[in-house]
Amino acid sequence: MRERIEIRLGRKFADSQFSNISQPLSDITSRIVISSDNQNYLNIINALKKYKREDFLGAYWIERYYTRSELERATLFNLIIKPTSTFEPDGEDCGTIYDISGKCEYCGAGARQMSDLMLNTRTIPKGKDICRTISNEWVISERLHRILIENNITGYEAKPIIHHPEAPHSVRLSVTATGRELIKMASMEGIDPNSYKFSRWLDESEHETMFIKALYEYAEKYEARYGPKSVEMASHWRQLTITSKPVELTNDMKYGIIWDLQTEDACPYGHSLRIETVSELYVDGNTWDGSDFARTRILFGFDVHGCNGPPPELLISPKLHRLFVENNIKGYRVEIAHLV
Ligand SMILES: [Zn+2]
Incomplete structure (x- = not known):
């Protein structure tokens, strides 16, 4: 198995620490591509470890390559x-x-x-x-x-x-008068109507009656517009x-x-x-x-x-x-x- 690690990091940081092995991708980003069996691998990882998590703007991913016989032997x-x-x-x-x-x-x-x-x-x-x-x-x-x-x-x-073929929950609700009112109420409480928090909020007992009302309004509109075949x-x-x-x-x-x-x-x-x-x-x-x-x-x-x-x-x-x-x-x- 060969293993290749690609690390993306800030250009400034890369230029100051790894100018010999990093490749600039843009004014702000550089990359380092290295095999895990390269003798420099541990040095690079150790150098990166000195940086605190919150200061490190990089991303990294690993690619692995196998021989045919390795794949044939795998369990x-x-x-x-x-x-x-x-x-x-x-x-x-x-x-x-x-x-x-x-x-x-x-x-x-x-x-x-x-x-x-x-x-x-x-x-x-x-x-x-x-x-x-x-x-x-x-x-x-x-x-x-x-x-x-x-x-x-x-x-x-x-x-x-x-x-x-429908749009998000919140959009579906927004075609109804009661749904729009619910979205407004949630937004005033700081809840994003596109988040699952909104679904949770709708499930709360004090919103339930309005939510059901909105769903009925929606179903009426939806069937009139698309007909029963729109869901298949x-x-x-x-x-x-x-x-x-x-x-x-x-x-x-x-x-x-x-x-x-x-x-x-x-x-x-x-x-x-x-x-x-x-x-x-x-x-x-x-x-x-x-x-x-x-x-x-x-x-x-x-x-x-x-x-x-x-x-x-x-x-x-x-x-x-x-x-x-x-x-x-x-x-x-x-x-x-x-x-x-
Ligand atoms: Zn958990």
Whole structure:
């Protein structure tokens, strides 16, 4: 495996500290690209470590390259959906109903999807078989769905998607008189009507009656305008959900290149880590039930978009990886994961 790290940092900082190895990208940004087996690697990381988190304006990411025989020997793979297979609006903005009453106040984990996934399927990237919304709702093509069924793939469910070419919740509300009043009330309390806080606010008992009234007003308008056919089943896409037992990662995992894992990076309730993985994934073999699709119990990242919370890492078996390769599945890449 070859590993390449790209670090983006402020031009001024780069020029003063790393003028010999950094490449300017613009007046304000430079980059350093280095292999992890380069003899300078540790020197650079140590130099960057001297900077406090809040002073460091850089971003960095890791790319890994494998030989054919490494891929053939692997016992598990980390499935990564490519940025070019990411799309919006997300499910919530297209009308998907989430129960957010059990959501973690610290990391946002724990929302429950209560309806079929609603999406504007025209926004799903063309020519892909596996995609995700910006809120990490996973979508697979009907072609991939067929392949999964024909090969008895385990550990997942492929649920129907409803094509719902609508704008955000708040916009839908804004076409009604009562909805506009609700948006105004929330804004006066400092709540952004495009945030999931707004949905939570609407759920509060003192707003419930008005909210239901607004929904009725909306339904009347909507049907008159678009007719009953405007909401329909999307036949080319399915929602992918992982149903196998979540796996645990082991202490072999490494987190954060420039900063080590700190207390504030971990949700105090143990749901998630707000720091990137630096190593490949190390999975506790006793926790994997052998399913072709799996996910980590621990979630990663921030609750940035929508209300679905931070996502787990996805895993696939060698059998499923082979099927992806043989069928030229589009929209993903893999890294090797290790069973410990
Ligand atoms: Zn949490």
